[in-house]
Amino acid sequence: MSQRRKTDLRSYYTRVAKRAGHRCEYCHAPESFFPHRLSLDHFVPESAGGPTALANLVLCCYGRQFQKLAFESGLDPTTKTIRPLFHPRRQRWNRHFRWSEDRLHLEGLTRIGRATIERLALNNQRQIEARSRWKLHPDLFP
Numbered sequence: 001m002s003q004r005r006k007t008d009l010r011s012y013y014t015r016v017a018k019r020a021g022h023r024c025e026y027c028h029a030p031e032s033f034f035p036h037r038l039s040l041d042h043f044v045p046e047s048a049g050g051p052t053a054l055a056n057l058v059l060c061c062y063g064r065q066f067q068k069l070a071f072e073s074g075l076d077p078t079t080k081t082i083r084p085l086f087h088p089r090r091q092r093w094n095r096h097f098r099w100s101e102d103r104l105h106l107e108g109l110t111r112i113g114r115a116t117i118e119r120l121a122l123n124n125q126r127q128i129e130a131r132s133r134w135k136l137h138p139d140l141f142p
């Protein structure tokens, strides 16, 4: 990424983070639990023509090097079908996800929810370990 692109992205940070309530828009991890800012990601990847614009930027807890990359879809493990990923701007989180009773796992309520959990590895071991600590702060998480 060029220096200009980094600067462009940085200029959106405050607005995207405020809009997201300073939480990951996929797993709701609060930014205050991290020693760094959360990441901005393009929902529609730049490689697919997604613009660097408020409407296409998502606040997320994974770095660019992780799961989403240029994907816009994932495999729903229940129906074995490819589904689009959850879109935080256009869809309601509560319709597609819920927390397990122990609040450690995200559960997909829909094909989109399950495909998103699978693609973004939202229940990976590190996240589950982190959630076990975060849930000691029910005022902050989830």
Ligand SMILES: [Zn+2]
Pocket (backbone or CB within 6 Å): 024, 025, 026, 027, 028, 029, 060, 061, 062
């Ligand atoms: Zn997250």
